[in-house]
Amino acid sequence: MKKFSKSEINEFVQLLDFSKIEGNLIPVVTQDYKTKEILMLAFANEEAVRKTLETGYAHYYSRSRNTLWKKGETSGHVEEIESVVIDCDNDSLLLKVKQVGAACHEGYDTCFYRKFEGGALKIVGKKVFNPEEVYKK
């Protein structure tokens, strides 16, 4: 797992351009560092980027709940950071991670588990867990 020092984090967030999306957010794409499968696409504000780099676990900003969100905080399906990559415009991030469990809250290995083909959505992801069991109260 990859963590970063306070001064590294300060330097990094200075580079990022949060101005382009309402609420000062950047899109973050998360990729399995080994299989290269894309796991999810979410958003981060500065706090989420800082927490990600400080703890070594992916954090995002939930636009529906208006709050910082550690991926896996309920399910245990955390994402350990292997590397952090920035795009040419400094306005989006790629997190290469080791995914514990599965990325999608619907139980699939990836949130991108449906391909559009022949006029219908075809399931191409792998069901890894039962959401009703993992998210039960």
Place this chain on the structure above:
Amino acid sequence: MKKFSKSEINEFVQLLDFSKIEGNLIPVVTQDYKTKEILMLAFANEEAVRKTLETGYAHYYSRSRNTLWKKGETSGHVEEIESVVIDCDNDSLLLKVKQVGAACHEGYDTCFYRKFEGGALKIVGKKVFNPEEVYKK
């Protein structure tokens, strides 16, 4: 290359939730269908999604120029659609593509060509072309 019929396209855009980003946009992540490298992250409005599916070439919406944008229209570095994948919330897309030339306008194979490591950005992408030659007037 994968193209879609008018009725398939109508069906598909109905599924998408464009409401979450100002300007009715969704984030689109583009991946090399063979190497699985992530090439870029951009935005699309409904028109861009329609054009992508209709023509078989990736189209995006340029927020800086406020216009529909066919990737590669200037450089020739088009992206041929191999498959279209939708995420669990219907608010982002994954395009698996065959990239002609290189994805990044700075000449690298991917827009995500810099990794944050040891307090600095380290170039991990491969320089494929010279932007001054490709984008010359």
